[in-house]
Amino acid sequence: MTAEALTGGISDLVASTLDRLGFDLEEVAVLTPPGRREIRIVVDRDGGVSLDAVAELSRSLEAVFDESDLLGESPYDLEVTTPGIGRPLTLPRHWRRNQGRKVRVEYTDEGVDRTVEARVGPSDEGRVTLVTVDKSRIRSFEVELADIARAVVEVDFGRPGEAALRACGLDDDEIARRRES
Template structure:
């Protein structure tokens, strides 16, 4: 039943999300005693501000009420973006995380590898990882189909401009990240 309900919720909210430039990452219907919580996880290139998520939440709430997917029983709607501990599984996850640090496990040459690096460019199903060691940059090419696990790593080190350029970030994105870090 819950699976059918989450599919119906997804079918109602996805057109609203697409029109607003978002991707639907997950729908969850949680039913703690005496309540119903609907969690909708969204993402888009460039991320989303709290104000944008609040506006989106109102639009999704209106769509859900109009479609009457949840019936007359009240519910709490949570619209959120993926957290840093969420696995990177789709190419768009990697693209949106370019320049961020990642803990990644992958197989190559018949052995398992476990490393932390910055996410670089992605093309034709191959990811470029950028590593900085004592001021020297190196890159590793990893086919996405060899990745067994990957999550964004919380990294408090501020990467240098050369490191971010090696990740494929342009001047505008580098400046935007610098401004955010200075706030």
């Protein structure tokens, strides 16, 4: 079986379990070190994913693999993880789930290529609001998702101000949660 066919088979195999537990499948990767397969499944869901949820999902998926003959008798290591820093934002749900986070976005605006570091504001299926803070001046603007060439979540060592988070559309509870973390 080709790696592509195996990846597709794994995606199909785990789909119902992920749906039942409320996860979206972001990626399946099959690495084949000598004598063993490593299967990496990247998942996400609205509201984030706790370590306990990843552990529960991992146990559920191991049971699905054990009941299936997709991998035959070959030993495997299963890694269940969530999208990390630097992972591209390519779908509307990625923008929604990263609201308030710092991103680097390369986009085209009226035929001019631009790059900006900003925070993710409200988004929908076709556009996202980006929020920038420059010397305490908060500016927000919309970008069509179709105009974005590349976007990734950036490492954020600073604590954004409350006004910036409000401009991103976050409510009091979410702002308080981020202040605690």
